[in-house]
Amino acid sequence: DAGVTQSPTHLIKTRGQQVTLRCSPISGHKSVSWYQQVLGQGPQFIFQYYEKEERGRGNFPDRFSARQFPNYSSELNVNALLLGDSALYLCASSFWDDRGEETQYFGPGTRLLVL
């Protein structure tokens, strides 16, 4: 089975521009989460969606927005890009086991460079 897929793999933008990142979860997974990983740090939670509804939001400005589509794929949008938005953006989809324990499986990420 295919894992989590993300597009594009790399992206270069200039300050002030807008960017859209895309994610497709593992087949059958209904939840998608987005994380930002700045160089040298662990990932930071941005958003979580379940069944097309936002279920959680991290400490990020309103320039960051996301949505989930009926097929459970998701888009992350970032407006008015800043140099500090340069990072690896990771998408994860969630699986619940027989005990109801959730595990998040990550995609390969999108590397965004803002110049």
Place this chain on the structure above:
Amino acid sequence: AQKITQTQPGMFVQEKEAVTLDCTYDTSDPSYGLFWYKQPSSGEMIFLIYQGSYDQQNATEGRYSLNFQKARKSANLVISASQLGDSAMYFCAMREGPGGSTLGRLYFGRGTQLTVWP
């Protein structure tokens, strides 16, 4: 306060030896989950192992085991029989709240860079 602390920026181990990567966590929630992920230079986060707060036994997955000491709030990853392909960044992460009823954001540590040498 940091929810996940990884105090080892880098670790070195010889091939075929065992290595322990440290992780301590901070939460007041009685129900939580602890995870370890591996991140090669390609960037993808690869799930390795999971431990629930109510699990009585330490989790094991092949060469990976999690040394869970609840009273000390530690969840160290033990990799046995290290291989050259184990060289990567390793992240400890925590989800607060019961996994069955809530959707949990993950809190990550800063990671430990493991280098396996021949």
